Amino acid sequence: MSTTTTPFLSVRNLAKNFGAFRALHDIDLDIHRGEFVCFLGPSGCGKTTLLRAVAGLDLQDSGTIHMGGRDVSHASPSERDFGIVFQSYALFPNLTVADNVGYGLVNRRRTRDEIAKRVNELLTLVGLPEQGRKYPVQLSGGQQQRVALARALATAPELLLLDEPLSALDAKVRERLRGEMRSLQQRLGVTTIMVTHDQEEALAMADRIVVMRDGAVEQVGSPEEIYRRPATPFVADFVGHMTFMDAIVTGPGKVRVDELDLVVANAAPFAAGTPVRLAMRPEEVRTRGIGAETPNRFEATIGDLAFLGSYCRAHLEPTGSRATRIAADFSSNAMRDLGIVPGQVRTVAFPPEALHVFAGEGR
Numbered sequence: 556m557s558t559t560t561t562p563f564l565s566v567r568n569l570a571k572n573f574g575a576f577r578a579l580h581d582i583d584l585d586i587h588r589g590e591f592v593c594f595l596g597p598s599g600c601g602k603t604t605l606l607r608a609v610a611g612l613d614l615q616d617s618g619t620i621h622m623g624g625r626d627v628s629h630a631s632p633s634e635r636d637f638g639i640v641f642q643s644y645a646l647f648p649n650l651t652v653a654d655n656v657g658y659g660l661v662n663r664r665r666t667r668d669e670i671a672k673r674v675n676e677l678l679t680l681v682g683l684p685e686q687g688r689k690y691p692v693q694l695s696g697g698q699q700q701r702v703a704l705a706r707a708l709a710t711a712p713e714l715l716l717l718d719e720p721l722s723a724l725d726a727k728v729r730e731r732l733r734g735e736m737r738s739l740q741q742r743l744g745v746t747t748i749m750v751t752h753d754q755e756e757a758l759a760m761a762d763r764i765v766v767m768r769d770g771a772v773e774q775v776g777s778p779e780e781i782y783r784r785p786a787t788p789f790v791a792d793f794v795g796h797m798t799f800m801d802a803i804v805t806g807p808g809k810v811r812v813d814e815l816d817l818v819v820a821n822a823a824p825f826a827a828g829t830p831v832r833l834a835m836r837p838e839e840v841r842t843r844g845i846g847a848e849t850p851n852r853f854e855a856t857i858g859d860l861a862f863l864g865s866y867c868r869a870h871l872e873p874t875g876s877r878a879t880r881i882a883a884d885f886s887s888n889a890m891r892d893l894g895i896v897p898g899q900v901r902t903v904a905f906p907p908e909a910l911h912v913f914a915g916e917g918r
């Protein structure tokens with residue numbers, strides 16, 4: 556996928572209000588052919604509103620949308636080439652699975668044999684061959700969502716829109732379908748936008764994630780960029796877990812948190828004396844291989860420990876600074892090898908490159 560080619564979908568300066576409520580504003584976004592993009596954000600941030608504007612189901616108040624080089628800003632949904640899957644499967648209960656899948660093909664001047672062949676192809680594609688004669692009620696939630704996906708793909712649209720397609724399913728089915736949908740999307744190469752509030756889902760499936768907040772785009776990036784280099788405290792907090800600490804810049808690459816003097820790799824824009832917010836992922840706290848030369852080492856008491864299956868999350872209280880509590884994850888191996896128990900005092904370290912520095916205000 557190249558970012559130098561003309562984008563398949565271009566959204567410019569999009570805004571949408573519901574009465575006095577500003578649901579979307581200043582949305583600029585490019586999506587390239589074949590990309591899988593997730594709109595991610597908390598409830599009410601405008602993800603679905605943006606998806607519906609792309610589909611033409613709810614027109615924006617201002618701004619433009621170009622699709623495949625065409626200005627579709629004011630086009631009706633039927634004039635835009637997309638398939639859509641909703642959270643609630645939205646299948647016709649009185650039609651068989653085959654008729655549901657073939658529904659969009661009936662008015663396209665195809666013979667019954669052609670439609671039957673295409674429906675079989677699609678049902679095989681989504682792993683449901685031989686199920687065409689059943690009715691939706693005879694299928695599980697996961698199977699119904701596969702049928703909805705087959706129906707959305709029936710006309711071979713250029714764009715696939717998925718509005719929380721997995722959130723009504725239980726965890727195991729959701730995880731399996733996540734992998735299947737992603738590999739199907741890659742095989743077909745269909746440009747896809749998926750709305751989700753589930754960060755794990757977005758990290759696992761997307762080529763790029765659009766993090767939204769209060770009707771605007773907060774950050775766009777690959778899952779790795781979003782996770783490793785969050786542009787704002789909001790993104791850092793929403794995607795994955797972060798400990799935030801109030802700090803003061805004490806010099807180039809140096810900050811102080813309470814009594815702790817720390818070196819940081821990424822404090823470039825902040826002058827000495829600036830209050831900043833320091834952020835750190837729990838899995839980055841180091842507990843092993845710490846020597847006299849290890850930067851940012853300090854002693855901390857292990858506070859409460861929560862067992863989370865494959866790892867434990869502890870809260871550390873740095874010695875001499877009971878106000879700061881730092882989340883730290885220990886693998887089951889580390890727990891066993893190091894004999895970590897609550898109340899223990901251990902030497903830990905913050906790798907300088909794992910500390911994120913944000914402006915002190917405007918959370």
Ligand SMILES: Nc1ncnc2c1ncn2[C@@H]1O[C@H](COP(=O)(O)OP(=O)(O)OP(=O)(O)O)[C@@H](O)[C@H]1O
Nearest residue numbers: 573576578596597598599600601602603604605752
């Ligand atoms: N038809 C409508 N009339 C009035 N307000 C609306 C309408 N549709 C959406 N909104 C409001 O616009 C905001 C954005 O809604 P939207 O459905 O896009 O959010 P979302 O990010 O998809 O959230 P969720 O994950 O809860 O679905 C919400 O505050 C919602 O209440």
